[in-house]
Amino acid sequence: MKILQGSTQLEQLLSSPRTVHQLSVPSLVERALISQEGELTDTGALSVQTGLYTGRSPKDKFIVDEPSTQDKIDWGPVNKSISVKTFKRLYDKVLNHLQQKDVRYASTGYAGADPSYQLPITYINEFAWHHLFARQLFIREGDATQTNQAPFTIVSAPTFKADPEIDGTNSEAFVIVSFEERIILIGGTEYAGEMKKAIFSVMNYLLPDSKVLPMHCSANTNENGETALFFGLSGTGKTTLSASNNRSLIGDDEHGWSQNGIFNIEGGCYAKCINLSQENEPQIWNAISFGSVLENVVVSGGKANYDSTDLTENTRAAYPINAIPNAVIPGVAGSPTAIIFLTADAFGVLPPISKLTKEQAMYHFLSGYTSKLAGTERGITKPEATFSTCFGAPFLPRTPETYASMLGEKIESDNVDVFLVNTGWTGGSYGTGSRMKLRYTRAMVEAALQGELSNTDTEIDPIFGLAMPVRCPGVPDELLNPRHAWEDKDAYDQTAKQLATQFIENFKRFDHAKEAVRLAGPIQL
Known part of the structure; x- marks a missing residue:
């Protein structure tokens, strides 16, 4: 039974005058700079650092053990369970934490470029740059009337640190998905990629019920409509190889394969940029402009040093897919050849x-x-x-x-x-x-x-x-x-x-x- 999504506490948070809604990209960049969350590079990208967490934290990911999904989840080291009671207690703490902040950011977006399979998303963030990241990675435009999926809400509070002994987590960080409440709760980590991958996990659960195969792959197509899929884990080249001057990009990381063909789950790209060069990857290089987010890239004098691993090898660039000149918008195409x-x-x-x-x-x-x-x-x-x-x-x-x-x-x-x-x-x-x-x-x-x-x-x-x-x-x-x-x-x-x-x-x-x-x-x- 849903007890949280329409809770008074969440409604108060969203309706509070200290919660700003649907800010534009320039406004989010401006607020991030004022709050000293990052700095601009010479290309206009917002450069940020994520502190201790420079990558995903899989040991801190949980799924709420709920009656309606209990028998459908492949429980184990990847999908660790957390009780409804523990989740609710932590959820209340996170909302109380956010209520104390001078400003919060809220927007709506979508996952899934095919309107028939779109998932509406509301995302609430503590940091302006996190909100900018989400705005660039999720689809901005959609039609909730064409989908039968109820919306999911992301609640992200990176400065809230869990106490494992009290809160039932593995560490100070946590990423918790409740399929009954349609809530993703994130805290203790500043790595923005947790939001993106949490939504992908949700889509991996939802889409098979609609006979759609969710895939961790990039996709592109040519002028003849011949589509190609590129499967691989992070760092294997999905983003790089799918960005081609000779083919049109559908998406760089997450897709669904329905009876109608391929559709992008996202509205942006999240490219690894270690050793990035204009010669080898011109499309990604040129996409890193105003409105894009650089994570953990060493910057000196406004210039990004893509060869440096001083902060991490998992340096990242987040940008909207329309920053790629030949991107397919909306991101839909025929079945792959x-x-x-x-x-x-x-x-x-x-x-x-x-x-x-x-x-x-x-x-x-x-x-x-x-x-x-x-x-x-x-x-x-x-x-x-x-x-x-x-x-x-x-x-x-x-x-x-x-x-x-x-x-x-x-x-x-x-x-x-x-x-x-x-x-x-x-x-x-x-x-x-x-x-x-x-x-x-x-x-x-x-x-x-x-x-x-x-x-x-x-x-x-x-x-x-x-x-x-x-x-x-x-x-x-x-x-x-x-x-x-x-x-x-x-x-x-x-x-x-x-x-x-x-x-x-x-x-x-x-x-x-x-x-x-x-x-x-x-x-x-």
């Missing part, structure tokens, strides 16, 4: 590109292998191998099988080509080899999307069973087979077998998978 699975392989043994069979596509989607990159999450200081189901396990409230089965059905019905692309290391593991050059990755992706790899000669990797093209326009032949790029072949063989073993051990948890899918992975060593 190609899917790219992106992985940043820290071991340096996966091929730079390989074409997957349908069974291999399901295997690698369920596996979701990549390396967590430094700074993406608290406590990650160097790349670590990880398996994140559906390339987005931290954001999946339901079981992996829910999403994997939906993807398999859509790949089958639309006969979509699927490729695995390694944007990680070549010539050796992290610390010995080098990161794959962006221009080579772009060339491989372009060849895949243009159909140039459909009929080319391939060789089969003897350990991973992947079909590797022997040539690709714009890419040195010796890079296409990762073993050829290593000087020490024995070291490559040993490292590849070690990674293959990790794949096999990880996949044992998917005992539901069909035999053909299980056999699509690395060979048993």
Whole structure:
């Protein structure tokens, strides 16, 4: 039973003269500067620092254990439960905290560019720059009359610190989702990305009920309406590779796949900008202008130093999608003709590109292998191998099988080509080899999307069973087979077998998978 959403306390907060509504971007920037929340760079971007929390804090994320959703949540280390009583007590404390502030910021927006599946959102923030971030990342325009979804409310109070012993949290920080109350409660962390990912988690719960597959992927399309999806965890290149002068951007991170096609869940982009350069990523570079937000980028004399990791490697830029010149607005397009699975392989043994069979596509989607990159999450200081189901396990409230089965059905019905692309290391593991050059990755992706790899000669990797093209326009032949790029072949063989073993051990948890899918992975060593 809903007891909070229409509460007098929330209504008083929203109706208070100290709560300002629907401020424009210039007004929010001005207030952030007056409050000394950040500084302007020479391009007009608002530069801010998020303090201790420079990335998501997954151990501090909870879902309220409520009767209507109890049997639908995949409870465990990712989806940790918190009681209704504990949530309500903390909710009251946060609202009391916000009531004491001289000013609060409130606006409405949407998630989901397709009006049929839009989620109305009200977001309340303590910081002006947090509100600017939300305004740029969520969709501003929508039509609540076309959706059957009741609105969600984000209540964000970064300066409220929880007491774990009293408040039932893991630390001072918390991100709590109540599906019955339609509330997202955030506190103790200044990392603005928690708002974005909390809404994505909500959409991952809601959309399957409408037979829509929510996806952690970027998407673009060409003049012929041929859409491509790019799956991958943070730092694997979704934003970079989907921003192309030759294709129109649908969105850089979160999408839904309905019977009508693809739609962007967001209204903005949240790009990693470590080592950003105008030469390699001109669209992102030029998007960082007035109204955009730079998180934890070192700034000196008004100039951003994108190469510095003094604050974190997880430096970020948030900007509206219309800052990309060829963006599709509204962000809707037809069903995809190609899917790219992106992985940043820290071991340096996966091929730079390989074409997957349908069974291999399901295997690698369920596996979701990549390396967590430094700074993406608290406590990650160097790349670590990880398996994140559906390339987005931290954001999946339901079981992996829910999403994997939906993807398999859509790949089958639309006969979509699927490729695995390694944007990680070549010539050796992290610390010995080098990161794959962006221009080579772009060339491989372009060849895949243009159909140039459909009929080319391939060789089969003897350990991973992947079909590797022997040539690709714009890419040195010796890079296409990762073993050829290593000087020490024995070291490559040993490292590849070690990674293959990790794949096999990880996949044992998917005992539901069909035999053909299980056999699509690395060979048993």
